[in-house]
Amino acid sequence: MTTFSSRYKAPFAPGGQAPVDAEIARRLLTLALSRGGDYADLFYEYGVSGSYSYDEGILKAAGRAVTMGLGVRVMKGDATGYAYVEELTSEAMDHAARTAAQIAEGGGAPAPIGVTSRSVAKRYEVPTLTLDVAGIEKRELLARADRTARAEDPRVVRVDASFSEEIREILIASSDGKLVHDVQPLMRFGVRVIVEHGGKRQSGSSGGGGRFGMEYFEGHTPEWHAKEAVRQAIAMLDAREAPAGELPIVLAPGDSGILLHEAVGHGLEADFNRKKTSNYTDAVGTKVASELCTVVDDATLAFSRGTINVDDEGNEPTKSTLIEDGILRGYMQDRHSAGFFHTTPTGNGRRESFRSHPLPRMTNTLLLAGKDDPEDIIRSVERGIYAKKFGGGQVEISNGDFVFSLTESYLIENGKITAPLKDVNLIGNGPDVMRKVVMLGHDVEVSDGIWTCGKDGQSVPVGVGCPTIKISAVTVGGSQIG
Amino acid sequence: MTKQSNERVDALLALGERIVEKARKAGADVAECSVRQGDHLSVKVRMGQPELVEEAGSKAVGLRVMVGQQVAVTYTSDLTVQGIQRFIEDAMELAQLSQPDPFAGPPDAALLSTREQHADLDLFDPEMSALGAAEALRRAKDGEAAAFAVDKRLTNSEGGSFTRAAGSSALVTSGGFRGGGEGTYSSIVVSPVAEEDAVDGAPGKKRSGHHWAAHRKLRELQDAGDVGREAARRTLAKLGARKVDTQEVAVIFDQDAARSMLGLMAGAVNGSSVWRKSSYLVDREGTRVASDLVTIVDDPQLVGGPGSRPFDGEGLLSRRNVVIENGMLKSYLLDTYSAKKLGKQSTASASRGSSGGVGPGTTNFVLQPGTMTAEELLRSTDRALYVTDMMGFGFNAVTGDFSRGASGFWVEKGEKVFPVSEVTISLNVDQIFQRIDAVASDLDMRTSIASPTFRVSAMTLAGK
Numbered sequence: 042m043t044t045f046s047s048r049y050k051a052p053f054a055p056g057g058q059a060p061v062d063a064e065i066a067r068r069l070l071t072l073a074l075s076r077g078g079d080y081a082d083l084f085y086e087y088g089v090s091g092s093y094s095y096d097e098g099i100l101k102a103a104g105r106a107v108t109m110g111l112g113v114r115v116m117k118g119d120a121t122g123y124a125y126v127e128e129l130t131s132e133a134m135d136h137a138a139r140t141a142a143q144i145a146e147g148g149g150a151p152a153p154i155g156v157t158s159r160s161v162a163k164r165y166e167v168p169t170l171t172l173d174v175a176g177i178e179k180r181e182l183l184a185r186a187d188r189t190a191r192a193e194d195p196r197v198v199r200v201d202a203s204f205s206e207e208i209r210e211i212l213i214a215s216s217d218g219k220l221v222h223d224v225q226p227l228m229r230f231g232v233r234v235i236v237e238h239g240g241k242r243q244s245g246s247s248g249g250g251g252r253f254g255m256e257y258f259e260g261h262t263p264e265w266h267a268k269e270a271v272r273q274a275i276a277m278l279d280a281r282e283a284p285a286g287e288l289p290i291v292l293a294p295g296d297s298g299i300l301l302h303e304a305v306g307h308g309l310e311a312d313f314n315r316k317k318t319s320n321y322t323d324a325v326g327t328k329v330a331s332e333l334c335t336v337v338d339d340a341t342l343a344f345s346r347g348t349i350n351v352d353d354e355g356n357e358p359t360k361s362t363l364i365e366d367g368i369l370r371g372y373m374q375d376r377h378s379a380g381f382f383h384t385t386p387t388g389n390g391r392r393e394s395f396r397s398h399p400l401p402r403m404t405n406t407l408l409l410a411g412k413d414d415p416e417d418i419i420r421s422v423e424r425g426i427y428a429k430k431f432g433g434g435q436v437e438i439s440n441g442d443f444v445f446s447l448t449e450s451y452l453i454e455n456g457k458i459t460a461p462l463k464d465v466n467l468i469g470n471g472p473d474v475m476r477k478v479v480m481l482g483h484d485v486e487v488s489d490g491i492w493t494c495g496k497d498g499q500s501v502p503v504g505v506g507c508p509t510i511k512i513s514a515v516t517v518g519g520s521q522i523g
Numbered sequence: 524m525t526k527q528s529n530e531r532v533d534a535l536l537a538l539g540e541r542i543v544e545k546a547r548k549a550g551a552d553v554a555e556c557s558v559r560q561g562d563h564l565s566v567k568v569r570m571g572q573p574e575l576v577e578e579a580g581s582k583a584v585g586l587r588v589m590v591g592q593q594v595a596v597t598y599t600s601d602l603t604v605q606g607i608q609r610f611i612e613d614a615m616e617l618a619q620l621s622q623p624d625p626f627a628g629p630p631d632a633a634l635l636s637t638r639e640q641h642a643d644l645d646l647f648d649p650e651m652s653a654l655g656a657a658e659a660l661r662r663a664k665d666g667e668a669a670a671f672a673v674d675k676r677l678t679n680s681e682g683g684s685f686t687r688a689a690g691s692s693a694l695v696t697s698g699g700f701r702g703g704g705e706g707t708y709s710s711i712v713v714s715p716v717a718e719e720d721a722v723d724g725a726p727g728k729k730r731s732g733h734h735w736a737a738h739r740k741l742r743e744l745q746d747a748g749d750v751g752r753e754a755a756r757r758t759l760a761k762l763g764a765r766k767v768d769t770q771e772v773a774v775i776f777d778q779d780a781a782r783s784m785l786g787l788m789a790g791a792v793n794g795s796s797v798w799r800k801s802s803y804l805v806d807r808e809g810t811r812v813a814s815d816l817v818t819i820v821d822d823p824q825l826v827g828g829p830g831s832r833p834f835d836g837e838g839l840l841s842r843r844n845v846v847i848e849n850g851m852l853k854s855y856l857l858d859t860y861s862a863k864k865l866g867k868q869s870t871a872s873a874s875r876g877s878s879g880g881v882g883p884g885t886t887n888f889v890l891q892p893g894t895m896t897a898e899e900l901l902r903s904t905d906r907a908l909y910v911t912d913m914m915g916f917g918f919n920a921v922t923g924d925f926s927r928g929a930s931g932f933w934v935e936k937g938e939k940v941f942p943v944s945e946v947t948i949s950l951n952v953d954q955i956f957q958r959i960d961a962v963a964s965d966l967d968m969r970t971s972i973a974s975p976t977f978r979v980s981a982m983t984l985a986g987k
Contacts, residue, residue: 092878096799099622105613106598106878107606108583119569123577127600140578143656176620199800235800235921242800244921283926285949285985286769316569318681318716320729396579433916435928439716439729442945444915444928466917466926466947468985518917518926518947520983522769 045224046170051087051109051210053129054222061085063156066214069113070154072138074216077147078115078122080376081138082215084353085111085129086395090207091172095183096200103176112395113137116377117145123398151216158220161350162357164343167254171206171228174255179204186232186263193271196278198242199235202263204228211353219355226252227346227502229491232266236274245274245449249489251346251504261489273430273449276461283450283465283519289425290467290512291418291453295486296431298505301408302494303434303443304471305329305336309363310389310401310496311378313438320441320472324369330475332367333411340388340404346490347405347504349391354399358388363406364475375401393499400496405504411481415509418480420456426517427451427458428467441471444518466518474512482509531691532703535560538584539695542607546588547697549615553589553629554697555837557875558582561690566656568663569682576656585879588614592628593621596879629837630859630869635700636840641833645826646706648740651687654709659685662747666713669751674717674759681714681731683751687741694875700838708829709744710737713754719762732758737969739827757911760932764942766986767933773907774948774982775900775934778965780910781974785890787918787925787952788819789972792846792854794861794872794883796920803923803953804852812852813956816893816977819847821856821872823886830886830971836875841886844870850957858883890974893962897976900963902937908948908984909934923952929984946986955979 052058066083073081092104111134112125122144124137171179186202209225231248247269249261292300305321313319321329330336340349340358349358354376362370374382375390378401391402419427430449437443445467452460487506494503535558546554562580566573583600584607595617599610667683686709693703712735719727734754736745776784796802804812813819823832823841835841837859845853857865858873861883874884901909914928926949932939950958963976 093620099624100620101622101624101627102594102596102880103617103621104596104598104878104880105617107601107610108599109601109606110581118572120573121575121577123575123579125579125581127581127583128602137579144573144576176617180620201799237800242805242921244801244919285947285983287987316679316681318679318729318731396581398575398577435914435916437731437914439731442914442928442930444917444947446915446917446926448919463922464917464919464924464926465949466915466928468914468928468945468947470945516766516945516947516985516987518928518949518985520926520949522771522983 046208047173049089049172049208053085053212054210059129061212063158063220066156066220067154069134069138070214070216071151072135073113073115073142074151076142077145078117078142080116080216082114082213082354083111084395085212087210088207088394089172090205093179093183093204095187095202098187100180100183108394110395111137113141114398115141115144120144121398125395154216155218156214156220157218161221161223164341164348164350165226165252167226168256169254170208170226171254172208182258182263186267189264189267190232190234190271193268194236194275196236196238196275197234197271198237201233203231213355215355221351221355223350225349228253228257230266232270234270234274236278238278241278243274243277245270245277248491251490252344252348277449280461280463282521283462284517284521285519286517287514288517289422290515291422291425291427292510293429294482294484294508295506296488297428297510298406298408298488298507299431299434299492300445301336301507302403302406302505303436303445304474305364306403306406307436307438308441308471309372311372311374311382312401314372315378315381319438321369325371327369328367329369329472330364330367331478333478333481334364334367334475335409336364336406337362337409338373338389338403338406342405342487342504345405345487345504346492346502347403349404352388352390353392354390356386356388356390358404361387373401373403375399391501393501397499400499402496402501403494403503405487405506408507410483410485410508413480413482415482415484418482418509418511419453419458421480421511422453423455425453427453436471443471444468467515468518469515474515477513478510479513480511484508532693532705535691535693536695536701536703539693542584542586542611543695543697546586546611546614549611551588551590551615555587557585557692557694559690559692559877561688563686563688564656564659565684565686566659566663567682567684568660568667569680571664571668573660574682583877584610585877586610586614587879587881588618589627590618592623592625593618594624594627595621598878626860626863629696629698630839632698635698635838636834638702640840641702642824644824644831644833646704646739646831648707651707651709651741652689654687654741662711666711666747666751669748670713670715670755673752673755676717676759676762677715677755678718679716681716683713685711694838696838702834702838704833707739708737709741710735711744711747711750713751715754715758717758717762730758730761732761739829761942764930764944766945767943767984768987769985771981772984773904773978773980775904775907775909775976775978777909777911777976778967778974780913781977782970782972783913784955785888785974786972788956789885789888790920792856794855794857794865797855798861798864801920803921807852808855810852811850812953813847813850814959815850816959816962817847817850817956818891819888820845820891821885821888825887828887828968832886835871836873836881839869839871842871844872856883856885885972888972889966890962892964892966892975895961895963897963897965900961900976900978901934903961904934904937904978907934907978908943909939910948925949925952925955946984948982948984950982
């Protein structure tokens with residue numbers, strides 16, 4: 042099987058119009074190190090994305106974008122020189138290499154560089170890329186979602202269905218000898234509905250995707266997403282004001298992993314710990330969570346949104362254990378931080394595009410299963426919140442304070458899920474909340490790929506996953522006091 | 524002196540014209556091409572040492588075509604002959620896939636502006652490009668050093684950064700519009716970290732804070748040292764922050780927090796959200812949506828403004844729009860499409876995204892300042908949470924429900940008495956704006972959405 046597009050081919054890739062081979066890479070890297078840099082890498086990227094938006098019963102707009110460029114990075118000590126170009130002529134590439142080289146001011150000829158091509162794992166081999174499939178098939182998927190949502194309930198007044206797809210073809214060459222090529226597909230399907238009843242209006246949505254081709258829809262039909270969006274919107278029509286104050290929380294499996302992502306994930310990215318700005322600085326080997334908690338960052342999950350065959354520095358991504366039975370085991374490393382910590386990179390060096398330098402980033406961050414029955418977890422709560430769907434979250438790296446917004450949640454009263462609640466935020470402190478994990482289900486789910494993570498202005502696709510989780514107390518930001 | 528007509532812009536216009544002509548030949552009834560070119564220098568210093576020097580240029584084209592009333596958009600930064608050919612072919616192929624939209628269409632040709640009408644808004648600083656990496660690093664370093672010099676409790680740093688950027692753009696449409704311009708931007712950010720003393724053997728919390736300045740003119744940019752000292756002051760003020768009890772209380776939003784609230788209003792009055800029923804302000808034109816202290820104007824004609832522009836994303840002459848006047852909703856912000864959907868005229872608020880798509884947007888979207896100073900506002904407040912930072916995404920645009928993480932200060936009898944963190948504030952946004960009972964005079968125009976400090980009479984604070 043292949044993940045190559047039959048329609049779009051990066052000119053720099055093997056078999057492209059102007060392939061970048063070991064000789065060209067060696068020449069550019071030598072130029073990049075000509076002022077005395079310690080290390081250099083080249084990041085070639087060719088990205089094609091497509092978007093289809095279905096609205097008011099028609100495919101209203103279709104779009105496609107092609108971006109292409111080269112980013113050159115040169116390191117001298119802790120300092121990075123970075124330059125990029127969108128034109129891939131040899132003059133333009135030389136210019137980028139010379140510009141990035143200026144971070145070093147020494148001079149002298151670099152040691153000879155030998156670059157060897159290396160193959161990568163195959164975690165997202167898809168039979169046919171969605172980009173290569175006739176547009177009319179994608180239009181029909183959107184039409185099916187639209188028809189289903191409208192037929193599902195007379196209170197549905199608007200349906201927006203969207204399909205987006207991309208391929209990202211990358212080629213990385215580094216002065217420590219790597220030459221790696223990968224093609225990364227990514228697709229996402231979503232339905233959003235608005236319902237009206239009795240003077241109230243609400244929205245609901247459902248979506249998913251990952252590094253799939255059209256086979257995604259065998260497991261997740263447009264009809265399923267449409268019904269799920271309508272279900273959520275109708276349920277939320279009756280939403281009441283959420284309570285304000287500290288309460289026990291039960292998090293549904295899957296998307297709730299976004300809490301992990303905020304509460305511990307970011308703080309375990311190695312750059313913040315190298316700079317000692319994270320609340321987890323110097324905490325390896327200490328207890329940072331309840332002993333129920335084992336957290337991994339797993340880049341190897343087949344077809345997941347956060348999965349990669351190679352990171353954006355050419356390193357091999359792994360499944361790394363971050364927290365084991367509550368004890369902090371290690372950080373997510375890029376090349377630079379791994380050097381500082383005298384360890385090997387964990388393959389977490391990622392970047393948004395050739396326009397940005399790599400940073401330690403999450404891939405798929407998962408809290409592993411516990412032993413509890415999810416039903417028992419809900420039954421154990423006298424008064425609390427059941428959190429089912431999420432808008433996103435944010436964390437303050439320096440001290441671990443985070444927020445986490447709920448778009449579908451319910452009150453739990455006497456061990457039963459009862460009234461739906463209006464949109465509400467949870468706020469807490471990462472280490473504090475992780476210590477308050479008191480029950481953990483055996484029902485781990487991985488999010489159906491919708492999440493994008495932002496850091497320093499760079500967005501990358503990520504996956505999250507977890508079982509049903511009970512946290513003994515979190516501050517709920519509702520407006521109902523008492 | 525800005526030149527609306529110069530070699531760089533003329534070259535972009537020429538490229539746009541060639542693409543529009545090719546698209547028309549390929550069968551497009553309507554073709555609109557935007558061309559953008561830019562370059563920037565960004566540097567970052569941390570703990571006195573250079574951390575990053577980034578320098579790059581970019582150039583790309585976006586295209587919107589209509590075949591009948593079937594619409595497609597494409598974008599490419601591959602400007603080789605084959606790249607541009609494919610970009611046009613893709614647009615034509617996708618337009619065949621789209622279905623006829625009875626509301627699609629270009630603006631009425633009679634409404635298009637001409638280059639002679641385009642005001643010189645003084646958006647370009649010709650001196651900026653001369654600033655090199657060494658000087659940029661010096662400024663970033665000075666900013667961080669000034670912060671460290673303030674207090675020894677500032678033990679760490681997320682760095683000092685300096686950026687300068689320049690961009691030029693052109694828009695050419697088959698309806699006969701041609702326009703372009705250039706702009707520059709510079710900014711400096713300093714982000715120190717302070718550490719609290721250990722309490723009962725437990726390590727204190729780290730607190731990070733920051734301050735920043737931005738301007739289109741290098742000479743007008745705030746001094747790096749002043750930015751650093753202000754960043755230090757803000758960071759130190761957070762030391763010892765704690766939760767407060769859950770209660771209903773007045774909330775003061777400082778300029779940064781207030782800007783974030785104004786951003787929610789910008790979304791709610793966006794014509795596209797309105798016709799999609801994705802705004803809590805659907806069907807509210809002409810009604811009260813805020814207290815009578817609230818007047819919000821979107822003004823693209825501000826000289827030197829961060830969001831200023833002489834024409835909109837469809838080529839209409841930009842104009843000042845009063846969105847909310849003394850609390851009454853006067854006008855949504857509309858492009859040609861959303862105007863047709865709502866049976867109105869465009870307010871010349873079209874914004875053309877880099878991907879080629881067009882929708883309504885804001886330019887300089889500003890809550891008009893009041894008469895009391897921010898200090899007077901604080902002193903006139905008996906008890907309140909004074910919010911300086913908000914976190915998270917807790918906002919439902921359809922219903923207006925709002926709930927966000929907040930930190931800042933506790934106010935008693937007109938004074939900030941201690942710092943607060945890890946609480947949330949909530950209230951429907953419709954109510955938040957109607958409960959504004961004081962607006963200060965401290966407007967600054969660092970950003971295109973800008974607000975002075977204001978106070979909301981009561982919100983729910985969730986804490987302990």
